[in-house]
Amino acid sequence: MKSKTTYREVLKWASSFLETCKREPIAAEILLRERLNWSKTDIMLHLNEEMPSDVKHQLLQDVSNHGSGIPIQQLLGYCWFYDRKFKVTKDTLIPRPETEEIVDIFLKSTSTEQEKTVLDIGTGTGIIAITLKKERPLYEVTATDISSKALEVAQENATTLEADVRFLEGDLTNPVKTETFDVILSNPPYISNDEISYMDESVLHYEPHLALFAENNGLAMYQRLAKELPAILNPGGEIVLEIGFKQGEKVQKLFQEAFPLAEVTIKKDMSGNERLIQVKAK
Template sequence: MEQSSGKTYQQIMMQAVTYLENKQLNPSIAERLLMDRCDWTKTDLMMHLNKIMDEQVYLQYLDDLNEFVQGKPLQYIVGKEWFYGLPLKVTQDTLIPRPETEELVHQALLHLNSKTDKDHFRVLDIGTGSGAIAIAMKHERPVDQVTAIDLSPEALEVAKENADQYHLDIRFLEGDLLEPVALETFDCIISNPPYIAFEEKHLMDESVLEYEPSMALFAENKGLSIYEKLAYELPFHLMTDGCLFMEIGFQQGEKLQKLYRKAFPDKEVTIQKDINGLDRMLIVK
């Protein structure tokens, strides 16, 4: 791209669109990079379109575009991703929250909102990462007591920062899976654990492998090892009338349904599809 030389935001964005199209990349990124970097809404952007872009803003925009062209995910460039209507900080110590996980949260909220036997619930998020699930649950249901666990102290720092941004009182604990809550029980447990098989690495997008934390992506035994461990432990931590919501790999539904029916013989265990029609959620209630 050329130097800004007194061009408007609209003119420079159009240059960026052409630049991305020539690289066979999504041209809509031109708009989002600018909005997220400047913390703008769509209305803010519209109000700036005919203004001259500041040289400092232009140079940052150029750097951001070049990083994106070189393969760095947009979310790590601008340091944020939107989840359940909230912008959250993300770093390379945390996974980038995905729309499929929003669907998991939505299902959990639908279930809790339908229950009238209690006025508040104890909710646990296992492997919280950026804190996305715990924050969405607490933001939507402030009366609930929410606990979030992660093995990574770096990820927990990001999660705490995100919770503080919205003044949400969430208990964050460092540790492996359920170890930090060894003697506790919960009304609702939610988790998006690592579920990609190491054998599937060659199928992964290069930018995911290069930038996202592998500890949060991959698991042993064809991606099933965390679910297998949790299947033995979760029955001791879920209340008798409690519910469990887990994100799963699209080829794991049948095996995990069998495993969790054994773990929870008195509960209904179902597999639910995501917006793309793929098996994505294991629900126990």
């Protein structure tokens, strides 16, 4: 690449490079925008200008690293979720757009005037717990995780975003066995170990397996939650669980058996995939 190049030329090269690495070409523009804190409009306005050498060096380094498999969020050290910036590290699962859909579905069914006790199981970066507290300030929010390193990140995110969330270390519901809640949410590990060979290498190498994979064809955590949650859900309470797109009927059956009188429904995401189990107890 010649020493003096425009934003347009560098982005064109970077996008083509990522495509040869089987990465999304648009990642080059995303990385540039995030590094410069620019909008898409800013990019358009500067396309024909010469890219400064330090900016070009950073972009080429980012593109090379992403081409080798490092996720964009880990290169940047953060991700966006519900229009807020959350720190991410190798010790936390990178939040997916599907999880944002789930939070959105839940929030649209609630009122800002309601007071509820809420539990987020397996909080990771704290995105669900913190988002709920910011969007529903009257909620009393508790979040658990088995990973102390993940909880450190979650607590840092809560402090940065000024969200009053209680974080507890422990396996699933163990830290809150003597408490009860109006709402329980969780995005537990649900990928079967048999699916490892089909996973993107960037996920396998750069995200914690503890937060991804589960035994019993990916159902182990749901089986445990179905046994544990009846004891800590208040009458008339609600459970919201993210699921794998092929797990709907099996997880629905587990929770219908655990809550015989409850309304247990499967909800789909914007792509039409089964993505959510909602339990509304009597």
